[in-house]
Amino acid sequence: MQTLSDPTLGLLVEIASGKRFSASDLTTLLMKANVNRYGHLDSNKQELVRSRLVGARDAVTEAGDSDAHRGLLAFVKFVVERAVKDPEDPPLWFDPLREALLADGYELSWQKVEDVTSVGSFSGPVLRERVTYQLLPTDSGVVPLHAEITALEQELASRGYTVALNHYRQAVNAFRQHDYEAANGQLRSMLEDLLVQLATANANYVKPARQGGGGPSITLLKATPTLSPDDGGDLLSGLWKMAHTKGAHPGLSNADESRFRMHVITAMARLLLHRFP
Known part of the structure; x- marks a missing residue:
């Protein structure tokens, strides 16, 4: 829980x-x-x-x-x-x-409500405003984030993708410590290493020395029947572009932004692993 x-x-x-x-x-x-x-x-x-x-x-x-x-x-x-x-x-x-x-x-959300009160026998009812607060969960109860994290970690470990797994665990740890920029940066690194691994195994990609390889890997993977542009490929391209914004520099991200990235990159990584078994 x-x-x-x-x-x-x-x-x-x-x-x-x-x-x-x-x-x-x-x-x-x-x-x-x-x-x-x-x-x-x-x-x-x-x-x-x-x-x-x-x-x-x-x-x-x-x-x-x-x-x-x-x-x-x-x-x-x-x-x-x-x-x-x-x-x-x-x-x-x-x-x-x-x-x-x-x-x-x-x-943490709130709303202002008006209460009807009486302040004395010679005056009528008086409207007084007060604020009520609520704590509302941001995640679906059906797909809690921690379960998705566990499943992804197990899949990365079983395939021997140790670099991606290490980046992902660091991202999760940074997020739990509320270090959002560090979490974003580690998520980007995890996604890039995963893309290179999949492109190498499924699209004959050879990563150049001292280059990340995320963009070329996406191009090759989108050219396969498994990840066509209209069936997840364009979504991956957009997510990759987004992963390069609001990275590891303090003050660029916040809790909601980082949590969204954690959810969507976790889901995309699991989709990729499912598509390229």
Whole structure:
């Protein structure tokens, strides 16, 4: 079960242990989120939060505890609702938290609603605006990213494509650490090595020394009946061009962009391996 990563939990601990929340506030929010049972007693606010969030995350990853997963998401929602009354004028940590959540597969969204309240016996009802937040998964539940990653890794390893496999594992690790530019760069390198391997095995390609070979490999593979332009070839060409943008330079990519690349390049790599067994 996919849940919140270390970078996201670390950021959340920093936010929750700030001046906005007292230890009593945090205990209440942890109880409301049903994650208070996962940690240990501690008067230090950081450890109070960290021990429970890490304990809940471990329960998810080690035992598939869906209650712990829901609790983590609920705690994020409660913290944001308490601290961010106006998302159009948020604290400095709001955008980094949204980016971190996107990298983990969750979009923090909100909407403004109006509540009817009464402020006294001599006045009528008053409309007061408040903001409600939601954490929405960005991925389909039918094809979770982690399952696709495992299948691709196994296929690359079984064929002996160790260079592509190494690049791919580095891309996954960089993405999990929220280093999006590094993930993009490693994905491009993985795709290029895979293309060269397939073109060499299926289209008599001979890679020149000190050249990447991704573009020529695509040209040769598109000339085969297995990957005609109208049946995946043009899609591969477009993806290859996209893989050269927003690469390894900091600040060029973000969580949503990098996550899309991870999904689509993973899917394309698996398609290529299926087409060229």
